[in-house]
Amino acid sequence: MKQSLRLLKEKIPINKYSLYVPKCGVFPKGFKVGSIASGVKKNGNLDLGIIVNTNTKTPSSASAVFTTNRFKAAPVLQSQRVLQETKGSNINSIVVNSGCANSITGEIGLKDAKSMCDIVNKQLKSDKPSTLVMSTGVIGQKLQMDKIEKGLVEIFENKKILGDDFEHWLNVAKSICTTDTFPKLVTNKFRLSSTGQEYTLTGIAKGAGMICPNMATLLGFILTDLQITPRALKKMLSNATMRSFNCISVDGDMSTNDTITMIANGAVETNKPVDIENAQVFNEVQENVTSFAQQLAQLVVRDGEGSTKFVTVKVLNSLNFNDAKTIAETISNSNLVKTALYGEDANWGRILCAIGYSKLNDIKSLKPEKLNVSFVATDGSEPKELKLLINGVPNLDLDEKRASQILALPDLEILVDLGTGSEKCQFWTCDLSHEYVTINGDYRS
Amino acid sequence: MKQSLRLLKEKIPINKYSLYVPKCGVFPKGFKVGSIASGVKKNGNLDLGIIVNTNTKTPSSASAVFTTNRFKAAPVLQSQRVLQETKGSNINSIVVNSGCANSITGEIGLKDAKSMCDIVNKQLKSDKPSTLVMSTGVIGQKLQMDKIEKGLVEIFENKKILGDDFEHWLNVAKSICTTDTFPKLVTNKFRLSSTGQEYTLTGIAKGAGMICPNMATLLGFILTDLQITPRALKKMLSNATMRSFNCISVDGDMSTNDTITMIANGAVETNKPVDIENAQVFNEVQENVTSFAQQLAQLVVRDGEGSTKFVTVKVLNSLNFNDAKTIAETISNSNLVKTALYGEDANWGRILCAIGYSKLNDIKSLKPEKLNVSFVATDGSEPKELKLLINGVPNLDLDEKRASQILALPDLEILVDLGTGSEKCQFWTCDLSHEYVTINGDYRS
Structure with missing residues (x-):
């Protein structure tokens, strides 16, 4: 097992009962x-x-x-x-x-x-x-x-x-x-x-x-x-x-x-x-x-089974509400995005990939050259927004250290700006963990 | 960790290289x-x-x-x-x-x-x-x-x-x-x-x-x-x-x-x-x-990442090919079906649930009272087919021991007979394991 997961496993679990x-x-x-x-x-x-x-x-x-x-x-x-x-x-x-x-x-x-x-x-x-x-x-x-x-x-x-x-x-x-x-x-x-x-x-x-x-x-x-x-x-x-x-x-x-x-x-x-x-x-x-x-x-x-993170996926400036929702939903359901979140991995390629295979009603909702994708911190720390993709071009000066800080938060946000309209949708999702597999692989015993 | 997963973890992994x-x-x-x-x-x-x-x-x-x-x-x-x-x-x-x-x-x-x-x-x-x-x-x-x-x-x-x-x-x-x-x-x-x-x-x-x-x-x-x-x-x-x-x-x-x-x-x-x-x-x-x-x-x-099982999903007697494919695909992509397969769990409810939320072109493709679902063994053992749902009704005499035997196989088949037409489609899928989460949660180190 690699280091980052080892750390994750050693993390003290959140006491959800007392928090919520x-x-x-x-x-x-x-x-x-x-x-x-x-x-x-x-x-x-x-x-x-x-x-x-x-x-x-x-x-x-x-x-x-x-x-x-x-x-x-x-x-x-x-x-x-x-x-x-x-x-x-x-x-x-x-x-x-x-x-x-x-x-x-x-x-x-x-x-x-x-x-x-x-x-x-x-x-x-x-x-x-x-x-x-x-x-x-x-x-x-x-x-x-x-x-x-x-x-x-x-x-x-x-x-x-x-x-x-x-x-x-x-x-x-x-x-x-x-x-x-x-x-x-x-x-x-x-x-x-x-x-x-x-x-x-x-x-x-x-x-x-x-x-x-x-x-x-x-x-x-x-x-x-x-x-x-x-x-x-x-x-x-x-x-x-x-x-x-x-x-x-x-x-x-x-x-x-x-x-x-x-x-x-x-x-x-x-x-x-x-x-x-x-x-x-x-x-x-x-x-x-x-x-x-x-x-x-x-x-x-x-309280998602086995989840360790709460992630808000915001899709802004869409040509229509349905396509904003489809994109937010596709990102939120992607196993690859969810495992990357669990691994606290600044893997924007997977987010982009999920956006790219979303089944849109109107292909004009998505114009790669207008797309912006960011991670957003929710704990008040600065800079709040970390740009991953700027107008369709990867941010080559990505501050990996800041990315790791944001991804280590139990609450964070993925911001997708489509730049093709003015509609928006937000989704809430959680990560996909070993514990999810354990819970769902083994209900009988 | 419960017994069945413990057993799984102790299983000697298949040498895929020499097999394939x-x-x-x-x-x-x-x-x-x-x-x-x-x-x-x-x-x-x-x-x-x-x-x-x-x-x-x-x-x-x-x-x-x-x-x-x-x-x-x-x-x-x-x-x-x-x-x-x-x-x-x-x-x-x-x-x-x-x-x-x-x-x-x-x-x-x-x-x-x-x-x-x-x-x-x-x-x-x-x-x-x-x-x-x-x-x-x-x-x-x-x-x-x-x-x-x-x-x-x-x-x-x-x-x-x-x-x-x-x-x-x-x-x-x-x-x-x-x-x-x-x-x-x-x-x-x-x-x-x-x-x-x-x-x-x-x-x-x-x-x-x-x-x-x-x-x-x-x-x-x-x-x-x-x-x-x-x-x-x-x-x-x-x-x-x-x-x-x-x-x-x-x-x-x-x-x-x-x-x-x-x-x-x-x-x-x-x-x-x-x-x-x-x-x-x-x-x-x-x-x-x-x-x-x-x-x-x-x-x-x-060679699916972390997979331990190879599962053929056959959808038969569909009103049209597209809906047969949609149902086969929805079962094949369901995390709950995939974790149940990993856990070797005769969890037909999850298969039915996935069939039920498949996004069909024609709702007439699916008539609950005509639906039959089975597990099928692929190793020549008998009875080859184990009926889980018969014309929409759960098989109350389900032989749990036989179900466990079939689910323990590295290769098995899920058979879905829609009974609404004559088209068919088959999909191939694998299970969702702890190893998948490890591989995908942790690529960097």
């Missing part, structure tokens, strides 16, 4: 949450969670974005059906289990996913479909419905389990983890400049990178006490997901269960719900939700 | 080849090779397939120009160097690539463009033309260097290696059933998987003593490349220098050249060239 898990938080009004160890996870960890809207003054809205994988798991199909039937109105709960993905389980799987919703609806005394369901874990295995049912009943019957304290929320975040090394919980208060109204966004996610028979399900949900119409919520969540959860790369694989859900319960007092018609308020909330979703999505990358 | 490098061979008539250590490679290994057509009785034909990367290296642009000018007629030599890719080197690089051709043309006393050039190695660095020129002159002046013995051919194969662990040389005699004529195909390649600043260039050339018209050769090589070098995956990256070249010098006696008009002969030769190119391409996968 909050120690307290304020949460949106009108929600109660709870979780339990149902026994589906053999190790006795929390594996069943529930979010309940308790606000009855205003109707709630819900929306979700689902995997485009052709093999959609049963909970995905069930939640799609509920959203279709209800048009996103009066959804009052989300039930989520980990340890079994209820995927490729045929008719029984569909029945089980529906049962999970029915049990919760019954507990909530709702005679209409009002529950969404999400699952993550082993695929091709039947859900142990006896354990799930018993667990759900207990969540509702034991008054200590369902609540709205910090610990309740953190435990729900824990209950959806599979290979995650830390629970992903983000919460933020916002004040609308247009109305002065204060509201809260809370997000919970699990990541990514797959361990099998887990399918690396990416699950996320965002909850708010703002009142938002179903159509506005749908537009907002789709926009936010496109710029957050769809802009992260751990290993380029996409699961059968990926789902991002959002509920707005309207528990904060308001004159009228946020809607598309009031563009000013809509845009402000949409911007808040997008940057919030990005925070949550970034935590998934930070 | 021939010890003798018969080569096409009318070619002389030579190679030398020019000094471009710092370690003193062979790094400059040449193929010369010595047959003057019949005009030779040449064709080539180049990288589609937007950043094409200077030798690619130069060879493209030569083929355009000559329309593929009377190409009498290929010059190839390793150690420096002459890529992203601007105007100087183009001049150097042209100079390499000019020097060879001068030595061959040709006043027309008749030489193709290929380079592989470090990118963004200028060719050391003094060393290249001196080397080329010596190849022609030192009578021992240029020849047609087995050693001469093997040395040329060695001279284009970069991170390869063995030289790739294949040679085969064929007899046309239609005419009884005997001819020879010899192929040399280098692979794949990238080590930097190398760009993992894939270079290959095929030489034959059959007479083939330029247009027939072009069609044949393009067909063969599509089914061979374009159907292999090591890490999904594509370099700035990738080139496959073919020369037919017509040195074997013949009535008339093989042409498209005589479909019977054309088809027979095309079939020979395709299966020959597949042999050569497979060697590149066998």
Whole structure:
């Protein structure tokens, strides 16, 4: 083994839990949450969670974005059906289990996913479909419905389990983890400049990178006490997901269960719900939700299996958004770029190579003679930007020492300026390490 | 580290050199080849090779397939120009160097690539463009033309260097290696059933998987003593490349220098050249060239960086060829499938997941309820085929012991039957190992 990798292996690993898990938080009004160890996870960890809207003054809205994988798991199909039937109105709960993905389980799987919703609806005394369901874990295995049912009943019957304290929320975040090394919980208060109204966004996610028979399900949900119409919520969540959860790369694989859900319960007092018609308020909330979703999505990358680095790939001045995104995605998914980052190797040739084989919609988006590529430091050190390629020509005076300094940072940025337009896209990715191969090569034992 | 990986690490590595490098061979008539250590490679290994057509009785034909990367290296642009000018007629030599890719080197690089051709043309006393050039190695660095020129002159002046013995051919194969662990040389005699004529195909390649600043260039050339018209050769090589070098995956990256070249010098006696008009002969030769190119391409996968397994991915009964290819390619490029293969893990969920997110042209190509997926043993052991998914339903009686046996083989097959049509495609891939990360994370030291 060569020196640089030896050094890497001797590096003290980052304590991600203490860095990225909050120690307290304020949460949106009108929600109660709870979780339990149902026994589906053999190790006795929390594996069943529930979010309940308790606000009855205003109707709630819900929306979700689902995997485009052709093999959609049963909970995905069930939640799609509920959203279709209800048009996103009066959804009052989300039930989520980990340890079994209820995927490729045929008719029984569909029945089980529906049962999970029915049990919760019954507990909530709702005679209409009002529950969404999400699952993550082993695929091709039947859900142990006896354990799930018993667990759900207990969540509702034991008054200590369902609540709205910090610990309740953190435990729900824990209950959806599979290979995650830390629970992903983000919460933020916002004040609308247009109305002065204060509201809260809370997000919970699990990541990514797959361990099998887990399918690396990416699950996320965002909850708010703002009142938002179903159509506005749908537009907002789709926009936010496109710029957050769809802009992260751990290993380029996409699961059968990926789902991002959002509920707005309207528990904060308001004159009228946020809607598309009031563009000013809509845009402000949409911007808040997008940057919030990005925070949550970034935590998934930070917990990428075996990752030691968090890398932002910014593509600027593109002829169009799609090609900017394709280039950012191609760089972010390249194994060669990812291993070079792991090896802290100023290997700009691999970045260039990935740009060159990106499958662009419009070849005019990329003009080699206009291309600039840099590494950017994110720790405040100077010079912040280190140019690698200047107008298509390699920087022959490259300061290798500075390159090594930037690459040694746990957070850094790759900046690609296409110089062909004014659109931009950013992606978040991580490196590809020995540990990734170990985790993914060896799930059984 | 868990047990299965521990076992893997303790496995005695395969001696690929003794398995895959021939010890003798018969080569096409009318070619002389030579190679030398020019000094471009710092370690003193062979790094400059040449193929010369010595047959003057019949005009030779040449064709080539180049990288589609937007950043094409200077030798690619130069060879493209030569083929355009000559329309593929009377190409009498290929010059190839390793150690420096002459890529992203601007105007100087183009001049150097042209100079390499000019020097060879001068030595061959040709006043027309008749030489193709290929380079592989470090990118963004200028060719050391003094060393290249001196080397080329010596190849022609030192009578021992240029020849047609087995050693001469093997040395040329060695001279284009970069991170390869063995030289790739294949040679085969064929007899046309239609005419009884005997001819020879010899192929040399280098692979794949990238080590930097190398760009993992894939270079290959095929030489034959059959007479083939330029247009027939072009069609044949393009067909063969599509089914061979374009159907292999090591890490999904594509370099700035990738080139496959073919020369037919017509040195074997013949009535008339093989042409498209005589479909019977054309088809027979095309079939020979395709299966020959597949042999050569497979060697590149066998030498995939850090690979321990050679895996054939067969997609059968597809509605169309393109979607069969997309699915085969998506499975072959999935890091999760590749790490599972490394870990010898019967993880069919990952295969299914990759099929599900393949970007198909026609969604009707994939009908989950018609899908069958199997592992296939290639060592003659029984049962040869182990069904994982039967008409979209997981095989609940999966014989895990047999799955482990098949996955322990160094050669195995993943069979995907789409059941939606009659087209098929096969891909060859390798696993993703710790060694791949080590090689690619750490090129400098």
